[in-house]
Amino acid sequence: MKTNTDELQVFVSVIDCGSITAAAEALQQTVSGVSRALTRLEKKLDATLVRRTTRRLQLTDEGELFLTRARLILAAMDDAEESIARHRERPAGRLRVDAASPFMLHCIVPHVKAFAALYPDITLELTSNERIVDLMEQRVDIAIRLGALQDSTLHARSLGSTRWRVLASPAYLAEHGEPRDVDELLRHRLIGFTAPESLNDWPLRNDRAGTFVTIAPAVAASSGETIRQLAINDGGIACLSEFMTTADIRAGRLRAILDDALEDVRLPINAVYYQSASMAGRARAFLDFLAAKLAA
Numbered sequence: 033m034k035t036n037t038d039e040l041q042v043f044v045s046v047i048d049c050g051s052i053t054a055a056a057e058a059l060q061q062t063v064s065g066v067s068r069a070l071t072r073l074e075k076k077l078d079a080t081l082v083r084r085t086t087r088r089l090q091l092t093d094e095g096e097l098f099l100t101r102a103r104l105i106l107a108a109m110d111d112a113e114e115s116i117a118r119h120r121e122r123p124a125g126r127l128r129v130d131a132a133s134p135f136m137l138h139c140i141v142p143h144v145k146a147f148a149a150l151y152p153d154i155t156l157e158l159t160s161n162e163r164i165v166d167l168m169e170q171r172v173d174i175a176i177r178l179g180a181l182q183d184s185t186l187h188a189r190s191l192g193s194t195r196w197r198v199l200a201s202p203a204y205l206a207e208h209g210e211p212r213d214v215d216e217l218l219r220h221r222l223i224g225f226t227a228p229e230s231l232n233d234w235p236l237r238n239d240r241a242g243t244f245v246t247i248a249p250a251v252a253a254s255s256g257e258t259i260r261q262l263a264i265n266d267g268g269i270a271c272l273s274e275f276m277t278t279a280d281i282r283a284g285r286l287r288a289i290l291d292d293a294l295e296d297v298r299l300p301i302n303a304v305y306y307q308s309a310s311m312a313g314r315a316r317a318f319l320d321f322l323a324a325k326l327a328a
């Protein structure tokens with residue numbers, strides 16, 4: 033008896049999700065159904081693909097070999113579907129997009145509904161990572177990266193840039209006073225990043241420091257979104273990208289300070305991806321759409 037694509041999809045999902053329960057949730061199937069499909073596949077192949085323990089799943093040698101082939105078969109099916117969609121000039125298929133949490137929340141999520149209305153046949157899968165991810169390992173089609181790009185075999189498309197702003201909540205400034213210069217700023221409660229340390233170099237002119245001032249955070253976080261929330265909740269003064277704070281300034285949740293001393297240092301925004309004929313149509317549709325939204 034030959035295997036079918038549903039069984040291949042179950043097998044690949046179990047490995048990618050790390051457990052039968054997680055795969056069942058991702059596939060919107062029952063746990064028992066996924067388990068039966070995996071067992072049925074192993075019986076058809078007369079081979080054990082996965083060793084099951086109480087704590088984790090482990091691929092056998094046969095499983096490793098079959099996983100590679102299964103991925104190729106499923107990718108070929110995606111290619112076939114995409115070729116039909118391209119023939120109809122309607123991009124279709126799954127598109128996996130990764131970005132840091134602040135960019136995802138402020139620049140992608142608000143526009144997902146509009147994108148879906150334009151491209152109903154594209155299924156978006158959105159993931160957030162604060163660190164740079166390996167696109168192949170994480171099965172990501174497009175990653176949005178902020179800052180200078182490292183040397184890479186990836187293709188890149190510029191989506192513009194964003195500048196920094198020094199900000200605090202009106203309540204914090206009312207209680208602690210607004211700093212008039214860098215020296216006064218350094219005596220305030222400052223919110224910074226845990227990593228990379230370069231994000232704690234704020235682009236402020238100073239006679240002693242030059243273009244950047246290195247701050248010593250009173251509290252630090254790994255995510256810009258966490259820092260934004262700390263600032264909104266009167267936790268101190270932060271330096272954040274304009275793309276995630278413009279709405280807060282307009283709404284009065286945050287106030288920009290020290291603009292006269294602020295250097296116009298821009299943070300590049302790039303999309304990186306592997307070139308793929310099967311993915312080209314939906315990737316181009318998404319990047320054209322996102323570039324237009326960012327420009328607006």
